[in-house]
Amino acid sequence: MKYSNNNFLLIMSISCVAAMGSFLLGFDTGVINGTVGGLRLAFDSNLFVSSFNIASMLLGCAIGAFYSGRLSDIYGRRTMLIVAAVLFILSAGGSGMADSSNVFIFYRLIGGLAVGSASVLVPMYIAEIAPAHYRGAYGTLQQLGIVSGFLVVYTSNYLLVSLSGTSINEFWLGYETWRWMIWGELLPAFIFFITLFWIPESPRYLVVKGKNKQALKVLIKLYGQFLGEAKLLDISMSLSSDHAPRLSDLWSNHTGKIRRIVWIGLVIAVLQQLMGINVIFYYGSVLWELVGFSELNSLLINIVVASVGALGCICMIFLVDYWGRRPLLKLGSIILFITLIIIAFIFFNVKKDVYGVINLGEYRMLTLVLVNMYVFFFNLSWGPVMWIMLGEMFPNQIRGSALAVTGFMHWIANFVVIMTFPLLLRYVGLAGVFSLYSLFALLSTLFVFYYLTETKDKELEELKS
Secondary structure, eight states: OOOTTSOHHHHHHHHHHHHHHHHHHHHHHHGGGGTHHHHHHHTTOOHHHHHHHHHHHHHHHHHHHHHHHHHHHHHOHHHHHHHHHHHHHHHHHHHHHOOSHHHHHHHHHHHHHHHHHHHHHHHHHHHHHSOGGGHHHHHHHHHHHHHHHHHHHHHHHHHHHHHHSSTTSEEETTEEHHHHHHHTTHHHHHHHHHHTTTSOOOHHHHHHTTOHHHHHHHHHHHHOHHHHHHHHHHHHHHOOSSSOOOGGGGBOTTTSSBOHHHHHHHHHHHHHHHTOHHHHHHHHHHHHHHTTOOHHHHHHHHHHHHHHHHHHHHHHHTTHHHHOHHHHHHHHHHHHHHHHHHHHHHHHTOEEOTTSOEEOGGGHHHHHHHHHHHHHHHHHTHHHHHHHHHHHSSOGGGHHHHHHHHHHHHHHHHHHHHHHHHHHHHHTHHHHHHHHHHHHHHHHHHHHHHHOOOOTTOOGGGOOO
16 A cells, blocks of 8 residues: 555654653663762772663563553553653662662663663554555664764763763762763653654554544545545454453463464564674673773763764665565674674784783774674664564554564563673673674574565555564
């Protein structure tokens, strides 16, 4: 079905509002990058506690992703986005005020519920309002929002440290700099909360709930009278089951096993994390200090890396609906494997000084280039494409439940990567760490070639399990 008469600006505006949830996802997860040292000193944390301070929110992410998908089937996509916005506000305020690791972890878990919810709800909502021919470009707003959040928070962290000296110094009103880094999230969180009341509920959710008149009103607003009515009929026909969506729909009635499309979604959701991207985004400042850069220069490198990631997302917007999802994932997997294995080789061939700092020597610039290549191609491929595919690959009947399960496993994988990085760093070094991530990049290449099918230009109602 062609959408020549759709309201492009309206759909884009609505999608951008929803994608602010992804911006906050990037901001909330990325802010920890500049606060690691401050947290360690403020709470006198050992290695394990320090790692858990960073990774604790990811458990909240897993819970938020799992329940938000199901709750969005009951209460609506927009309603759950509003709940996520409230959780973002509570987390930012409370985490900045924390006076102990336990209090900090509690509020970070609340933030995790918000992040996990946003990670599932944003691609789901955008996929359900966007026309098929441009759904990939609209869906890229998810990852563009994430890397924009990283870019803004890294820039904010850099400016705050450049003014105060270090993240542990007092900045304003007697509070340390790292607390102000976290409180910076409050402004976009409030903006997100307010603007959500302007966007409509997903028409597909409204049809599921039997609110066809409201769904038609939204569809006409988005696509015009004729296409809106035709779209309502398509959605209604695709909901062939006579019951409301439920978790048991993920199992096939014929085989009694989990549907093939669901386990494929689970694998790509986990593989995206096991390639190690969030080691760069969460531990970037620690990583760069480990190879000899100062705290301020490490924060500056974070800005460059996030900017390169944003550039990758922008390039991807123009390619995803032209090339398709599968070719981009193939390209990304191959280049990610190559860059990761070369980085591992470099770290294998350099030595540490007596203080544990790695001397990259002549490999210094090459390492920076390779890390930025890795980030660029991740954000050109696996970063946004995984979320686009998860938002559009599942049939209407199981979309909420399938996204709940795949989102849950995505954040569990993220938690495992972030918790194990400091331990792997101690016992196998950076060469071993990046070799492991390169192995998963190689596995992702094989998986895309043999198991993934293309979803480009297909209506959501065409997709079968």
